Amino acid sequence: MARMINLTISILFTLSALAYSEVNCNKTQADGKVVCYFAAWANYRKPPYNYDIDSISGDLCTHVIYSFIGINEKTSELESIDPEYDYVRKGYEKFVSLREKWPQLKVLIAVGGWAEGGAKYSNMVSDEGRRQKFVTSVVSFLQKYKFDGFDLDWEYPGATDRQGKYADKENFLKLVKELRTEFDKHNYILSAAVPVAKFRLQEGYEVYDLARLLDQIHVMTYDLRGNWAGFADVHSPLYPRSFDEYAYEKLNVRDGLQLWVSMGTPKHKLIVGVPFYGRSYTLGSKDNNGLKAPIKKWIGGGQAGPYTGESGILAYYEICTQVKSNNWTRKWDDVGKVPYAYYQDQWVGYEDEESMQIKMKFIKDEGYGGAMTWSLDLDDVNGVCGKKDGLLQVINENIKGYKVNVPDPSEMTTTAKPSPTWWTQGSTVASTRQSTTSSSSSSSSTTKAPSVQGGSTSKPTSEEDSVSKDIDCSNASVQFVPHPTDCSKYYWCVHGKPMVLNCPPGTLWNPNGNRCDWDYNVKSANCNNI
Structure with a gap:
């Protein structure tokens, strides 16, 4: 019985070693x-x-x-x-x-x-x-x-x-x-x-x-x-x-x-x-x-x-x-x-x-x-x-x-290949290397907007906004359009069609910089005007 147990253990050990070798042979x-x-x-x-x-x-x-x-x-x-x-x-x-x-x-x-x-x-x-x-x-x-x-x-x-x-x-x-x-x-x-x-x-x-x-x-x-x-x-x-x-x-x-x-x-x-x-x-x-x-x-x-x-x-x-x-x-x-x-x-x-x-x-x-x-x-x-x-x-x-x-x-x-996805709101921010990768020996300004840039925020709303039909995206040079009634939203013109998006919590659309900005940087009375 003892010999049988030892033989079984030996076989199992050998099989395990072979399996490990097979798994790792391609690595x-x-x-x-x-x-x-x-x-x-x-x-x-x-x-x-x-x-x-x-x-x-x-x-x-x-x-x-x-x-x-x-x-x-x-x-x-x-x-x-x-x-x-x-x-x-x-x-x-x-x-x-x-x-x-x-x-x-x-x-x-x-x-x-x-x-x-x-x-x-x-x-x-x-x-x-x-x-x-x-x-x-x-x-x-x-x-x-x-x-x-x-x-x-x-x-x-x-x-x-x-x-x-x-x-x-x-x-x-x-x-x-x-x-x-x-x-x-x-x-x-x-x-x-x-x-x-x-x-x-x-x-x-x-x-x-x-x-x-x-x-x-x-x-x-x-x-x-x-x-x-x-x-x-x-x-x-x-x-x-x-x-x-x-x-x-x-x-x-x-x-x-x-x-x-x-x-x-x-x-x-x-x-x-x-x-x-x-x-x-x-x-x-x-x-x-x-x-x-x-x-x-x-x-x-x-x-x-x-x-x-x-x-x-x-x-x-x-x-x-x-x-x-x-x-x-x-x-x-x-x-x-x-x-x-x-x-x-x-x-x-x-x-x-x-x-x-x-x-x-x-x-x-x-x-x-x-x-x-x-x-x-x-x-x-x-x-x-x-x-x-x-x-x-x-x-x-x-x-x-x-x-x-x-x-x-x-x-x-x-x-x-992972399925395409739109990103959740809580993880968007501008990240730069402005000062450290400048290609000039002279100093350059290091101040950058802290905010989420246009076209980069949350998933588009599943239903078209009721005013989307009035948004003009026919001009190819126009990329973003302020929402006419809601400062927390904006339109992204994609292939001539308006796509309504929401700014992350705590931010509002800033038409002066085409970005979602901290609310204290945006005058709400002007957030719908370019």
Whole structure:
């Protein structure tokens, strides 16, 4: 009997091992990625924080991305944004030559950025001939300068507040398909920097299809709060807090990534963005300095840093030096898992080595593809607060040796595409990278509307509004029309037909900006008039 039991156990063990082997035989593993954006304009900063290509610690990154190149408005071909740096000072050649020192390093270039706007990109993708010129110029550029790949950083397709159009969503997918076809001939990497706000995805991203075309997806899980919100808060909270509501309820790192996953994106392709800078504010009162403290929104953010020189933005090295010297008081968001600090009426939410460690553990525990940084020049690049490149060091120490599970390609192609859906009201908000991705060395305004932009709110009402028949959408240039009687509603003109939508709770339609805005920013007597 004992022999029979042992034999049975042995057979069961063998069968279990075979079954496990069969289940996992189609699964492979890939190395975790550390994707590092290089902001070319950082070389213009005053010493000792003028950051150039030779400042890059290529051994701490797996991919480095040159930011940015633009496109020509007339020809739709690639065009240098800073010819002096790119050509005269040979920025492209020097960047690619990083591979000579670090042969395993992948070097890419990004097109777009916040300062480029959206009109040129919307016009380019709308025409097959223009798209072809763009694709041809991209391939020629990559071949000439020997880059390994190309990063799409159009902010954002379909965004009406960024000169986008309704058709951008479909046309952007066409562009990515056409790039994929050509890139496969040369084994180029194709990636994109993407947002996490639901309304941005609804407006411009065919997530399921893009996830199968792009090699990696750089998720901008930062700038989730800012001066536009009207209160002080950290801008990259890992988890939702009890006071997050309405537009901010799901706007955090965990839920933003889960949104992409729920729409069919394989986790291994999602590279989680972490900021090397803080979003700053001027408090309404220096005595009220906690999370969600009132701010003087009209000022446009906190005081400019001595080196970055932009209101509302501070580099990590501008923050850590003040905290280390005890000039600023550091506090901790226990739920969001990020620090903030204040001094008199100045307040900043940021990342430090402690929060970065927590985020890296989250990435590995959840099985995401790695980490992405914006941007290298904003780290503790001179080691004044600790290790040189302290934040990047934490990322590298955690991701180095990390293996990501990659599903079999057949699983990705046979996975059912999620049904189209309109987003619920409680999760729409404008999220930007305006200051941190500016392609100019000069300062730019950082104040942005805090609100939900037109065409991006809730599900259309199931029944046509009784006054819809009187709304004129025949003019193709007209995208939004105020509701004549209800300030909480507006019309979105889609293919010449009016679609009535509701603004999220607590907001009203603002015809001056074509968006749903906080009620205190809208004069109800004028909300129905342009």
